Amino acid sequence: MEKVSVIGAGSWGTAIAFVLAENGHDCLLWARRTEQSAEINNKHTNDSYLPSISLPDNLKATSDLEAVARHGDTVIIAVPTKAIREVCAELNRMELGLKLVVHVSKGIEPDSLKRISEMITEELSPSKMKAVVALSGPSHAEEVVLHHPTTVTAASTNIEAAEKVQDLFMNNYFRVYTNPDIVGVEIGAALKNVIALAAGVSDGLGYGDNAKAALITRGLAEISRLGVKMGASPLTFSGLTGLGDLIVTCTSVHSRNWKAGNLLGKGHSLEEVVSGMGMVIEGVRTAKAAHQLAARHDVSMPLTEALYSVLFEDVPPKQAVDQLMNRMKRQEIEDLFGTK
Ligand SMILES: NC(=O)C1=CN([C@@H]2O[C@H](COP(=O)(O)OP(=O)(O)OC[C@H]3O[C@@H](n4cnc5c(N)ncnc54)[C@H](OP(=O)(O)O)[C@@H]3O)[C@@H](O)[C@H]2O)C=CC1
Numbered sequence: 001m002e003k004v005s006v007i008g009a010g011s012w013g014t015a016i017a018f019v020l021a022e023n024g025h026d027c028l029l030w031a032r033r034t035e036q037s038a039e040i041n042n043k044h045t046n047d048s049y050l051p052s053i054s055l056p057d058n059l060k061a062t063s064d065l066e067a068v069a070r071h072g073d074t075v076i077i078a079v080p081t082k083a084i085r086e087v088c089a090e091l092n093r094m095e096l097g098l099k100l101v102v103h104v105s106k107g108i109e110p111d112s113l114k115r116i117s118e119m120i121t122e123e124l125s126p127s128k129m130k131a132v133v134a135l136s137g138p139s140h141a142e143e144v145v146l147h148h149p150t151t152v153t154a155a156s157t158n159i160e161a162a163e164k165v166q167d168l169f170m171n172n173y174f175r176v177y178t179n180p181d182i183v184g185v186e187i188g189a190a191l192k193n194v195i196a197l198a199a200g201v202s203d204g205l206g207y208g209d210n211a212k213a214a215l216i217t218r219g220l221a222e223i224s225r226l227g228v229k230m231g232a233s234p235l236t237f238s239g240l241t242g243l244g245d246l247i248v249t250c251t252s253v254h255s256r257n258w259k260a261g262n263l264l265g266k267g268h269s270l271e272e273v274v275s276g277m278g279m280v281i282e283g284v285r286t287a288k289a290a291h292q293l294a295a296r297h298d299v300s301m302p303l304t305e306a307l308y309s310v311l312f313e314d315v316p317p318k319q320a321v322d323q324l325m326n327r328m329k330r331q332e333i334e335d336l337f338g339t340k
């Protein structure tokens with residue numbers, strides 16, 4: 001049994017803590033609202049994020065961030081990308097020992113164009129962090145807490161740290177692989193949300209499985225093109241955090257990104273969709289970052305650009321699809337790796 005801290009009691013932080021507690025670890029979960037930590041401790045539920053789910057009795061929560069940060073040798077950060085720097089800055093002000101830091105978030109910061117492990121490394125002093133690991137893959141919280149078989153990847157340049165995370169989480173419904181390519185894992189995790197928004201738009205417009213398959217495969221092509229230019233291994237994109245997460249997010253009714261895209265395709269405004277979701281839609285902010293990354297690395301990302309134009313340039317979804325379909329002709333494979 002190990003002491004583990006989870007920071008963030010949204011749907012994914014709660015599901016992650018659920019797995020750790022079921023594995024017998026002494027897991028303390030940080031919920032920023034006291035009424036939510038009280039609900040987790042007293043009723044063993046977190047109804048606003050995971051309705052009708054009973055949480056393990058040994059899972060404890062508090063809204064005291066410092067108590068949570070001190071509790072575990074391993075600290076797992078499970079807040080939206082937008083909150084990563086803020087949370088790390090708070091941790092940095094605390095007297096903590098050396099921790100293994102794990103993040104489970106999926107995004108890229110606009111303007112700085114930093115991946116999440118880069119933001120964490122910038123914000124947290126080396127005296128507080130042994131290593132940073134990204135835990136990522138096709139894993140809807142709603143299915144994990146039903147014990148549905150789920151596979152994810154622990155990625156770190158420090159392979160011992162990745163193996164430590166693998167050991168903490170592995171059980172008969174949650175299988176963890178390791179991968180040293182944290183660049184590829186974080187790029188795949190973030191950019192699949194942009195393509196999932198596009199898949200939702202396609203469904204909202206009434207298009208079918210052909211369009212969905214095109215989005216997944218050509219989405220993977222443009223994510224791989226960018227990732228390879230950023231130093232990732234091309235093989236990572238055919239794995240769990242690339243193709244795997246694209247499939248689950250583009251095809252699942254659980255996906256907030258897919259749902260948001262679906263509403264956009266049906267004619268709702270971005271403001272309406274974001275305010276109505278009540279949970280983070282990472283792909284919206286990441287679409288800005290992806291648009292900037294494509295320009296910085298001079299990589300062609302037509303699906304990302306089409307989605308960006310729908311989100312931020314008021315291009316009607318149907319017009320964006322027409323523009324995509326009428327681009328100049330291309331070969332399928334020539335531009336996958338290393339070139340534009
Ligand atoms: N949901 C899923 O199935 C999966 C999600 N992820 C990723 O995990 C990350 C977290 O997502 P998820 O749990 O689903 O998000 P949710 O929207 O379900 O929950 C977000 C959580 O973060 C807290 N939070 C929001 N803003 C801040 C802030 N500024 N400071 C501190 N805490 C904050 C919220 O607190 P409050 O309730 O008080 O607002 C809430 O506890 C995302 O990057 C997502 O892509 C990865 C795999 C699966």
Ligand SMILES: O=C(CO)COP(=O)(O)O
Binds near residue numbers: 137140193257280
């Ligand atoms: O990342 C996820 C599943 O792997 C969750 O996706 P959504 O944020 O779109 O719900």
